[in-house]
Amino acid sequence: MRKYIFLLLLLPLAVVAQTNTFGYFRYNKVLEQMPEYSQVCSNYEELKKQCDTEIARNEEQLTRAYVAYLDGQNEFPEPILRKRQKELQELVDKSIIFREELKTWLAQAGDSLFAPLRAKIDDAVSRVCLHNNLAYIIDLDEAGYKFINPACGFDITTALLGTLGIIVPEQEKLPQSEQQSTESEGVQQTVVESETATEENK
Numbered sequence: 001m002r003k004y005i006f007l008l009l010l011l012p013l014a015v016v017a018q019t020n021t022f023g024y025f026r027y028n029k030v031l032e033q034m035p036e037y038s039q040v041c042s043n044y045e046e047l048k049k050q051c052d053t054e055i056a057r058n059e060e061q062l063t064r065a066y067v068a069y070l071d072g073q074n075e076f077p078e079p080i081l082r083k084r085q086k087e088l089q090e091l092v093d094k095s096i097i098f099r100e101e102l103k104t105w106l107a108q109a110g111d112s113l114f115a116p117l118r119a120k121i122d123d124a125v126s127r128v129c130l131h132n133n134l135a136y137i138i139d140l141d142e143a144g145y146k147f148i149n150p151a152c153g154f155d156i157t158t159a160l161l162g163t164l165g166i167i168v169p170e171q172e173k174l175p176q177s178e179q180q181s182t183e184s185e186g187v188q189q190t191v192v193e194s195e196t197a198t199e200e201n202k
Contacts, residue, residue, distance in 0.1 A: 024156065034120070
C-alpha cells in the first residue's frame with residue numbers, strides 16, 4: 001500500500017519532468033546574423049553621430065560664454081555681474097537638460113530601429129517553441145542561471161535561424177549532441193568567470 005501511494009506521489013513529478021524540456025539560445029548571436037542588422041546598426045550610428053555633433057556644438061557655446069564671463073568678471077559692475085552669472089547658470093542647466101533629452105531620444109530611436117528585428121525573433125522563438133513542444137526557451141544573454149543541464153534541453157539556434165529564413169553554413173552546423181556540449185561548456189565558462197570576478201571584488 002505504501003509503495004502504491006509513493007508511486008502515485010511520484011507520478012506528477014514524472015509528468016512535469018517530461019513536459020519541462022526547454023530550449024536555449026543567445027539572442028544577440030541570432031540578432032547579429034539577421035540580414036537587416038548591418039543596415040540598422042549603420043542607421044543608428046548615423047543618428048548617434050548627429051547627436052554627438054549637436055552636443056559638441058552646445059558645449060562649445062557654453063565654453064565661449066564661460067570664457068567671456070571669466071574675462072569680464074573683474075570689470076563688470078555688480079548688477080551686470082549678477083546678470084551674467086544668472087545667464088551662465090541658465091546655460092549650464094539647459095545644457096544638462098538638453099544632453100539628457102538627447103540621450104533619452106537616442107535610446108528610444110535605437111529601440112524603434114531594432115523593434116522590427118526583435119519582433120521577428122520573438123515570433124520565430126514562439127514558433128520553434130510550439131513546434132518542438134518546449135515548456136519554455138531561455139535567452140542565455142539575459143538569464144542568470146548558474147548552470148544548465150543540456151540533457152534537459154537543447155540549443156535552438158539553428159532551428160531559429162532556419163525559421164527566420166537565414167541559411168546556416170554547413171561548417172557552422174553541429175550534431176545536436178555536440179551543440180549541447182559546446183553550449184554547456186560556454187555556460188559553465190560564463191559561470192566560472194562570473195564567480196572569479198566576484199571573488200576578486202571581495
